[in-house]
Amino acid sequence: MSDVYDVICVGAGSTGLPLAIKAAERGANILQIEADNRIGGTLHWSSGQIAAAGTRLQKENNISDTPDAHYEDAQRVANGQIDPTVLRLFVDNAADTIDWLMDIGFKPAAGTPVAGESHEAYSTRRYLWGDNQAISILDALRPVHEKLVADGKIDLRLEHRLKSLISDDSGAVTGVVVDTLNGEQTFHGKNVVLACGGYAAGPDLWNDLNPEIPLCSHCNPYSRGDGIVAARELDAQINGKEKFLCTFAGWLEDESDPTSGEFLALSPKARNIWEIFVDVNGKRFMKEDHQSIDYRERNLLKQPGMRMNIVFDEGIRQNASPITMLDPEALKAKFGAHPNFVKADTIEGLASELGIPANALKATVDEYNASVDSDEDKAWDKFFLIRKIENPPFYGIKAMGITVLSPAGVAVDEKLRVLNTSGSPIPNVYAAGEVLGFGRTSGNAFVGGLSLTPAMAFGKILGERMLSW
Numbered sequence: 001m002s003d004v005y006d007v008i009c010v011g012a013g014s015t016g017l018p019l020a021i022k023a024a025e026r027g028a029n030i031l032q033i034e035a036d037n038r039i040g041g042t043l044h045w046s047s048g049q050i051a052a053a054g055t056r057l058q059k060e061n062n063i064s065d066t067p068d069a070h071y072e073d074a075q076r077v078a079n080g081q082i083d084p085t086v087l088r089l090f091v092d093n094a095a096d097t098i099d100w101l102m103d104i105g106f107k108p109a110a111g112t113p114v115a116g117e118s119h120e121a122y123s124t125r126r127y128l129w130g131d132n133q134a135i136s137i138l139d140a141l142r143p144v145h146e147k148l149v150a151d152g153k154i155d156l157r158l159e160h161r162l163k164s165l166i167s168d169d170s171g172a173v174t175g176v177v178v179d180t181l182n183g184e185q186t187f188h189g190k191n192v193v194l195a196c197g198g199y200a201a202g203p204d205l206w207n208d209l210n211p212e213i214p215l216c217s218h219c220n221p222y223s224r225g226d227g228i229v230a231a232r233e234l235d236a237q238i239n240g241k242e243k244f245l246c247t248f249a250g251w252l253e254d255e256s257d258p259t260s261g262e263f264l265a266l267s268p269k270a271r272n273i274w275e276i277f278v279d280v281n282g283k284r285f286m287k288e289d290h291q292s293i294d295y296r297e298r299n300l301l302k303q304p305g306m307r308m309n310i311v312f313d314e315g316i317r318q319n320a321s322p323i324t325m326l327d328p329e330a331l332k333a334k335f336g337a338h339p340n341f342v343k344a345d346t347i348e349g350l351a352s353e354l355g356i357p358a359n360a361l362k363a364t365v366d367e368y369n370a371s372v373d374s375d376e377d378k379a380w381d382k383f384f385l386i387r388k389i390e391n392p393p394f395y396g397i398k399a400m401g402i403t404v405l406s407p408a409g410v411a412v413d414e415k416l417r418v419l420n421t422s423g424s425p426i427p428n429v430y431a432a433g434e435v436l437g438f439g440r441t442s443g444n445a446f447v448g449g450l451s452l453t454p455a456m457a458f459g460k461i462l463g464e465r466m467l468s469w
């Protein structure tokens with residue numbers, strides 16, 4: 001391969017894999033650097049839920065849908081907060097991406113597409129996934145990518161971490177500086193694409209961009225925001241940090257590690273919610289089993305520190321469906337042994353363990369128990385009034401909003417060229433995927449599939465037609 005690559009792709013994840021495949025199929029001389037020792041990136045973590053309008057799968061199911069309808073629907077769910085240019089580019093190219101994935105072996109799960117599942121529903125059935133979360137997608141991409149690497153058409157370098165971008169006197173990007181196991185190396189390219197993900201696993205950048213949002217993340221540990229840092233050094237425009245919504249909800253396994261977030265099972269679609277949720281004042285603040293995930297997430301977002309306390313008793317512990325992925329005995333052992341899992345013999349004692357006012361928690365529990373007796377929750381209209389909270393020991397989980405995606409990112413134009421702070425493209429450098437910021441592709445809401453699908457769609461079209469050399 002020559003000393004100057006046609007394309008340098010930073011990252012071999014959801015964006016980078018389609019990009020490298022398509023660019024190599026066009027005959028580009030491509031270098032793909034990947035910080036991890038394996039390809040796949042967030043595909044190893046993601047639920048793999050994707051969405052597009054006008055797919056072959058929809059046609060086979062007699063669902064009529066259009067990119068315009070997808071555009072309107074996405075902005076409706078996202079309160080009009082999605083970047084219009086980026087959304088237009090996405091909806092116009094999403095169906096081709098999913099059709100192509102199916103061509104190379106991706107199999108949608110039975111019963112998909114649906115209108116909604118874990119997020120607010122679309123107005124039509126355009127939302128789908130494979131049987132094995134995003135691994136189903138990786139399983140389709142991997143053999144195609146592997147063959148191109150084996151044939152020498154993609155120069156893949158694992159354990160190569162982008163450190164900075166190189167630019168010439170005119171400001172045009174000409175290459176990358178990379179940290180490798182053998183020290184620092186420099187590579188030159190005609191096009192550099194930042195496809196290296198978000199920053200939810202990068203506490204330093206997180207605290208710089210989103211200091212007001214406490215980080216409790218559960219994501220790929222390589223999502224450290226390196227692309228954003230490198231672009232910012234070249235005066236790239238970074239925006240969208242305010243478009244944040246937490247995921248409902250979890251706990252920090254290690255209080256000293258903001259990336260040690262773990263999920264609780266709190267969806268009323270997945271299990272009946274027998275517990276109550278109380279705020280820092282010991283009062284309930286939401287309908288715990290509201291069917292809208294958006295309602296639940298936004299109520300938690302409004303709480304100080306995105307924190308809430310889950311309160312229940314021994315009867316609920318023994319009889320309700322598991323609230324964590326842990327084995328019930330392992331969970332039981334956690335209470336009293338982990339700072340976020342507490343127990344006490346009285347409600348007042350539990351309040352003390354949770355650090356909330358005892359009188360207020362006692363009054364809240366008494367009122368809730370009366371609601372169970374009367375089968376009517378006048379305060380919050382909770383549906384599952386199954387058991388009173390009355391048998392010691394009493395349990396509390398200190399829960400908080402989880403972060404799986406980072407909101408801010410690199411601004412781009414309709415060709416995915418990185419823009420500087422004056423709004424002009426920085427020559428030769430492109431960005432796609434979560435490095436753009438989740439806020440840019442999904443607004444301040446979770447619109448079904450609107451992070452993973454744009455990542456793959458933008459990788460594909462960059463490789464296919466947006467880069468020239």
Ligand SMILES: Cc1cc2nc3c(=O)[nH]c(=O)nc-3n(C[C@H](O)[C@H](O)[C@H](O)COP(=O)(O)OP(=O)(O)OC[C@H]3O[C@@H](n4cnc5c(N)ncnc54)[C@H](O)[C@@H]3O)c2cc1C
Nearest residue numbers: 011013014015035041042047049162222433434449451452
């Ligand atoms: C738990 C979870 C569930 C999710 N579920 C969904 C879902 O159902 N639907 C949806 O739309 N979205 C979902 N997402 C989000 C979505 O999966 C991601 O936003 C998307 O996969 C990101 O793609 P990407 O290409 O930008 O990043 P990645 O897929 O992470 O790829 C980036 C690659 O760059 C590498 N890299 C990082 N820094 C460097 C560097 N300095 N040098 C070289 N390489 C580097 C990384 O190791 C990685 O391989 C979920 C995310 C999580 C964490």
